């Protein structure tokens with residue numbers, strides 16, 4: 001199917017959306033025509049210390065900006081469709097997924113051995129290897145390396161790990177300038193916003209949003225939102241900073257124990273600039289990124305870009321095995337909660353993640369609410385299962401931002417049982433008393449109803465009657481958030497239970 005929004009339109013009102021000749025009043029309907037003026041970019045969730053993030057509130061603000069919400073949904077669904085096309089071009093796709101999953105599970109269950117093997121081989125290659133227990137230690141180690149070299153500016157390529165470590169904030173506090181080299185990440189840096197997606201950091205922004213940011217920060221024409229003009233202007237502004245930088249930083253998509261090297265995949269070649277322009281290269285890499293042998297790399301490289309962007313391979317797959325002549329290379333291996341997660345019986349397989357973003361692109365909640373609504377480093381389905389491992393209270397609302405439809409699990413190239421882990425987190429949060437009283441009470445009432453067939457059937461009958469006769473304002477009013485984005489189902493003439501009784505006469509007690 002090519003259309004992301006398959007609702008039929010009505011000839012009388014091309015902007016309206018109709019079903020069975022009834023105009024739909026939900027968010028994508030035409031009750032609020034799109035405005036011709038540029039729409040203000042909705043901002044992300046408000047973080048208040050350790051208090052739970054209100055994802056639903058931020059998502060509601062995102063959906064209240066229909067141009068952004070529609071553009072976001074369509075862009076990501078387009079990536080999902082491209083991914084499907086690539087997947088269908090590889091007959092052994094499911095075997096590749098199974099193999100990738102098995103390699104990751106094997107590696108994670110022998111993590112200590114492979115990390116030690118990597119360290120020994122990397123040192124033999126002339127790489128300095130450091131170990132960081134947490135974000136603070138990571139930041140201190142990198143600062144120490146930069147201070148030893150008198151470095152005052154650092155160019156870096158996109159890395160979710162450094163977002164986890166709030167690395168740029170730390171560097172600002174010690175007076176070192178950090179310049180992002182990935183275009184999307186640079187846009188987010190200039191706008192003082194976190195990335196909203198792990199692969200396409202500024203996917204929630206329209207061209208006019210980017211034009212506004214660049215006009216304020218690098219002096220472009222605020223009325224010109226041509227993408228070529230914007231990209232070229234940013235390149236012109238950033239290139240001198242890159243050429244003058246004292247040090248470069250990359251992440252690492254895969255670390256190979258057998259060779260002591262690591263691999264960085266990008267589409268802009270910016271990691272190669274970060275690694276090769278200055279003489280000092282620092283790579284910050286999570287310990288779960290390790291794979292045993294070089295031959296395993298092919299499995300992941302075939303899966304990564306197809307799953308992420310629906311392209312057969314990333315434009316640049318750069319291998320680093322040691323410092324360049326006259327240069328210096330450091331690898332900082334970061335734990336930051338990963339060892340603890342490895343010990344969590346229900347959640348350890350989340351460490352298999354290769355950060356492709358496919359689960360985000362397919363998720364109906366993520367596509368409609370925007371990554372910044374999660375108020376966390378990792379958003380979308382993968383965020384729902386990782387974020388609570390960092391702080392169960394702060395991210396306690398996130399596992400509820402899912403329909404549990406399982407699409408995330410189906411597309412995951414390393415076969416993480418994402419939707420099952422989301423469900424497991426809900427149980428865990430109830431156990432830890434991190435679920436609001438109203439939600440707990442509603443779930444208890446639903447449980448009671450569903451466990452009593454007679455009461456359930458009576459409730460279904462009453463609901464069917466209500467659906468047929470309730471005035472619309474009862475559902476669609478300012479007080480009922482449910483009605484803002486949903487259309488009531490039509491009452492059916494016969495429920496499945498009635499049909500079953502009439503045709504099979506079964507006893508379903």
Ligand code: SF4
Nearest residue numbers: 353354356357359412
């Ligand atoms: S959980 Fe799976 S689909 Fe989601 S980002 Fe990680 S590897 Fe990709």
